[in-house]
Amino acid sequence: MLLPNAVILWMSFNSPEGKFNYTWHKFSLDAWKNPCSTSTMCHSIGLSLEIGVVATIIATILGTMIAFAMVRHRFKARSGINALLFLPMAAPEVVMGATLAALFFNTIGPGAMGFWTITIAHVMFCISYVVVTVKSRLAGMDPTLERAAEDLYATPTQTFMKVTLPLVAPGIGAAALLAFAISIDDYIITVFTAGNSETFPMYIFGSVQRAYPAQIDVIGSLMLLGTMAVIAVSQILNQMRTSRKK
Template sequence: MTAVTAPPAAPTTAARPPEARRRSPLAWAREHLLLAVTVLIFVFMLLPNVIIFWMSFNQPQGKFDYVWHRFSLAAWQNPCANGEMCHSIGLSLRIGVVATIVATVLGTMIAFAMVRYRFKARSGINALLFLPMAAPEVVMGATLAALFFNTIGPGGLGFWTITIAHVMFCVSYVVVTVKSRLAGMDPTLERAAQDLYATPTQTFRYVTLPLVAPGIAAAALLAFALSIDDYIVTVFTAGNLETFPMYIWGSVQRAYPAQIDVIGSLMLIVTMAIIALSQVLGRARSARR
């Protein structure tokens, strides 16, 4: 009886791992296209800020800080060399703080009313809130100027007319921001507090307000940034006053000192510090939970 031997197995090649396979340049470009576009967009957004920070250390030859001449700390050592500029900054800060507080309080109450209650004309009011955001600022400024001229006269234009105008367009942004926070909040948390015999005031203080506080803070920061940065509406309602954006526009025509870049750099540094602090506090709060 003869043994039957199996035929020799054909040689097999081990499959190459995926990372060892060669990828075509087109496939690599498809995988990294989104990352490359994102990086380019961030570079495009941050490059002006980097240039402003760099030019704040320039010692210009003439009145305009447009061309790099040589490194100097003179502008940083005396950022208020021009008293008119510092006065305009102080005016913008005062208007921004008052407009932010009023717009945040009004916008937060409107957002609660729009989310928590159902009433007549609710949809119409919701549509009207978007008008200040959608309307051109030139039209809004001219309309407000006509309103103030017919009510208080041209001589009454000043601090309060600017503040009223800023509150008007900041309220819409506050409402939208706080509404988005309220819409994402779990309503069962408030009902659980009420089941534990918490009064409406206690529920709002210890449950609702802490949950909505990040949205309110974000809305306040947005309102302050919009107020301190506005030029078009302000120029129609300022009268004889001059805010910081108005001063910059005038400086572009007659002189542009390096101190303007210093103030812009300081605003950028403060903004980044606030964002970094909020991130640190948020991570610390998450770690405690």
């Protein structure tokens, strides 16, 4: 599982003979010194990060609210909404992408497609993952803790801010990280809704056809190292919390 990641990291130090960084030639730090080989690649990375952040914030807020409503309340449309939430996770991305493209074509036109159409599409399928993650956290919470706060004359706002939110925060954080990872990595739905815009996955797909510079492996390595750093910090914080409780 880790072998492809190790290969990407190793090939990022390669100096290819031609346009394609597929075979090892010689060791070089040129790609790391200039990770943005072209302005197009830098722009695509920035666009992917912007879309990922905006889509994650919106999906996390809406998904958390939906998760609370699904777990804490009983209403007639609950089962139907639950089925709709799983639809983006079960439906093929090609079908979703084509459907969204037809929707945007007939409403705003192809010329207006870009940042916001991609963001709307990403929010649509990221919400499902946020709801599932936060729901599992809420379902595992001990309801007696909130009742104890109410018995101690805490207001609903105080109970939520000092009891409920701290307990569900790890689930919300995990949901946000998952949504960001899915958003920044998506290609199929994005290519249907991008218009003239180009995200980093779209840039990589195009580069495979015309050229594959070592800088792409550098960006991939930086993403990998960043993910590992986040996981390491999370594990350290969890160990610190556990040691404090003991």
